[in-house]
Amino acid sequence: MQNSTAAAKRPGGQRRFYFIRMQIIFLQFILLVAALYAVQKGISYHPRKAELTVADESMFEAADHLEQQPECALIWQSDLTGEEGRKLMADVLSQMKVPYIECPAEGIRAEDFEGCKSVVLAVSDLASMGETAMDLMDWLENGGHLMLAVMPSKGGFLDMISDKLGIVGMSDTASVVRKLRFPREFMIGDQVFPIQITDPYESSIDVLLDSTCEVYIESDDEAAIPLVWRRRTGKGTVSVSNLGFMDKIYRGFYGSVYSLLGDGFAWPVINGSTFYIDDFPAPVPQGEGEYITRDYNMNARDFMTQIWWPDIVELGEKYKIPFTGLVIEQYSDDVKQPLPANEDVSRFHYFGKSLLDMGGEIGFHGYNHMPLVLENFDYYGEYDEYTPWASMGDMEASITELNRFCASLFPNEQFQVYVPPSNILSDEGRRMLKEKYPQIKVIASTYMPDTAAYAQEFEVAEDGMIETPRVISGYIMSDFVYLSALSELTFRYVNTHFQHPDDVLDEDRGADLGWAEMYSRLSTYVERLYTAVPDIRNLTGIELAAAVQRYDELEVAQDIADGVMHIRLGGFVDEAFLLIRFNDCSPAAAEGGRIEKIQDGLWLLEADSPEIRITLE
Template identity: 30%
Template sequence: MDNNVKFRRNVYIILVGILAFGIISQIARSDLVLKYVSNNNPMSLAELREFEAANMLVTDESTSDAHCMVYDSLDELSVKYYDNFREVYRYIKQPYTIQDVAADEIRFESCRAVLLLNSIETMPDAVDELERYIAEGGYLFMTRMDHPGPVFTRIYRKIGIVNYRYVIGNNDIEFTSNVLIGQKNQKFADDHFYNDSLSVELDHSSEMLAKGDLSPIIWRYEYGDGAVMVYNGNNLFTKSNRGLIVGALSMLIRDYIYPIFNAKLFYIDDYPAPLSKAIDLGIYADYKRNIASFFKDIWWPDMIRAANRYDLKYTAVAIQDYNEVVAAPLPAYRQEDLTNLIVYGREVLKTGGEIGIHGYNHQPLQFREDIAKEYDYKTWSSYEDIETSVQTVVAFLKKAFPSYDTVSYVPPSNVLSEQGRKALADNWDSLRVIASLYEDDPRGFSYVQEFEIAPDGIVEMPRITSGYSEAPDMLWLEASVMTAHGYFSHFIHPDDLLDEHRGKKKGWKNLYQDFGNLLDRISDTYPWLKAQTSGDAAMHVAAVLNSRITRKQSEEKLAVDIENYRTKQYFILRTDKKIGKLTHCHVQLIDENTYLVEATNAHFNIELK
């Protein structure tokens, strides 16, 4: 009898458990939860406006940790170098002083490290002092190689060269070290990396870090009690090569630590958006579906599987309409499109993702006719019409998700004018981040960004790479930014496979295979990256930009103080020493002699053995 009672009781418990699970599951699938979904971030625009990005240029030469940048204000290339290096130093929060060979007496005695951004031929009177500075324990970073002259002849043996011949052209670079994190033994061969180098033979004690087919490109050489890092080229003035600057610097100076963002972001542009019910012959041949059914039944389930497998948090930026109307009154939304936004937006949120805004339609918020002609767009009729478009799409998102604040904006085709940006800020109260492009656009069409907090409090946070398939220029940019910032930001469009250029006529099966290969490589090379949505990452990026750090270093210990510490921050530490006792931090080996440091307090210490 007792056994029967126990059995029935267990059955009831199991049935109640199944029923409870079913109810919870249905609630999770329903719109009821989404009515109360809130992503209100505790950091307001008012707080962000108070943030100040650190200016690392110091005027007090007694600052013990300061590096000395030497440049030539009369040399256009040297000025471009300085413009790029000062941005790098802003990010790595390294104090520096500036000396101009065209106006100043060059001195090295108070420099923690010296960076030559000029031709060494412009400083004949400083070479002997520079040699003494290195021999007595200083660090020198020669950041460019010019045609050798009499001054170079006096110093080349002190920088690890035993013989040199003539200037050559390098179209590739192969890493014999991890100067770019995770890239040892990787070769990048493409015209975008073209670089003029000097044909040299290195001293046997020089440590070669990267080479071209015809000559070494980066090497480290110890001279006396100090060391020299040489970059055998002249292209460190570009944003795409900033990783080389940070990587070389962190391998020149012993036990060097610098802050990173540690973020992995993934944007889906034009999603959710109105879906065409037209027939694409390629899709229909493979899947017997029209375009809308394909994206609903095939593409999106595949994207969810990728998110689960590779720890992705999608930021999907929505389009209300694909009309080309650029003057009020703007057509109202269709109920079908609102339903699509709710259905697909709900799925995005359930994966832990974020919904942002791409636009009312796909017409960039700008007035230039040359840009409109290039992209086959229209220009907006007036500033007031742009404002109306912003108000309309913000209201459309609010209609779908009343308790959800959209915080992220991605410009259509990465084009945004100053007037368009103002309209966004003035008509979208919850806007916190604009995400466009990182790499420079020589045509001046794109909205190109640095990581920064604008005066109006909006975080400027560029995307880095794009596409389902890998490309040489994207691989290079990814590796460079990863070393400089610990940051991966990638975007795709659902309809890339319908575009002959973007989709390369591969079909979804092959594109999805390429996509998986890309994500496999990212997961294998940078497993430590922290998956985030655009809004969450923006708050963290803002906190890092607003912080200041002080490094205190000895042979046995590294101490870091963080001013304006708000949340956990991350650093890259390069050292060949063993890690000892840790205080207020966690340390993880992520590459050879390269560590990810998580600071859990404004003051942390790392013992080095």
């Protein structure tokens, strides 16, 4: 517009000006044609060398395995708290690869735990253990290691043993804890992530501790409530959780409390960070673009190309994130054949190539956004917009078409990652993927359970499918996101996040904040993440799956004696990562792997042999 005005003021230059403008337009046209041609011919993104590849299951079967005796007794009381504590600690211990036995508190005898190195109590009334509670104290004094996963109630037995726990006084009732404070480095990210409790309730007993206790977490109040502490008692150690929260997302907290026992403790971890972009590439998302119009005065299509994607690319390049994009071929409601192909492929070419150029990966999300479920699936009254597939055959045909579509666009890619639309997947859908599409080696859904959601663990399922749940998501980056990230970074040294381009159209996902704020929140999280763990491996979806495979197959035996920590690994194929907490000592040198300090007391071991020897100073 400015140019034409200028030209209008100088009538003599007008013809010359239009001629130059025509030349520029023609040149732009030639460049565009050339670019489109290059893209169509697949000339060519620079695929990244895979960090790690999925190993054949036979390799794990052929590896040496350990014969292990139980090292830990998990004693639980048969009431609501005890049951919750038992479930939580069973998950924590099994995933940290601690061989353990479960014992009901009622009727427990000293010989049930005397041979164990550690005992975990999920017992709120110590009297339920009868006289054996006193035997447990003797065992502790003589070098046992005891973790209290729940705070026992006041009075009776607790009064008799409170000095062994370092408790000088305690309140009758529980208090509400809203924010956590870490007086010393304890969990990964604790010095950079703000940690607030999402659903606070009367969770924790106000206790007064003696000076021999080391407090690792306390409430962020003027009169702070100790929430996690450790103490030497006789020849043994005690660690106590007064957190009171027992959801799945707190596993990393409880695992950390367990790791405070004894001189040191090693547990296997994944060492991977993966960022997924669901519905990408995909057609232009449907939905109201009112916030995009408000802030950028453009439609969703232009916004995605000119603002959203360049911002995401910039973030990815800054931190070397190889995004994993999950393709949706089209947003139709078709659940029955014929399933027409999407002929409008230019967006897919453009974004897909750009993603692959960054070292990213492309996986499957769906032919359309209808989850792979049949008529019998229970949506629990949610998701009115979804129609179940008409038959197994139609469901299968949708993936066949998606596969054809993706293979024609990206002939060099393998499409090994599947992300279920809305994180929903039926048993039939999962079986179909496994049986008919052996190229799909991974399902990446969600970590936290939710009514109809396909919730997962980081594991290799019995049928060989690798499960890689996404722990956090979106752009709002709530308190819960930071809490979850902290917990899983320490528990498994893993970060998994997914976002959607159409989050910017959905108020529930933060659209009213505006993209600038949404992007700033994601960027702040990413910056904090890489401040906490600058050396975590950046992996694509399939590489993360390969790392989960090594992690899940691992068995760990460990002991510390005469200034040396010995670790023996079962199921070791080619690499293993372990976090090790050293209490009252630190490592000087390692054989069989490299060891690197993450923060005070916490080290990352990269094992290149199943036998590791760490000398302590």
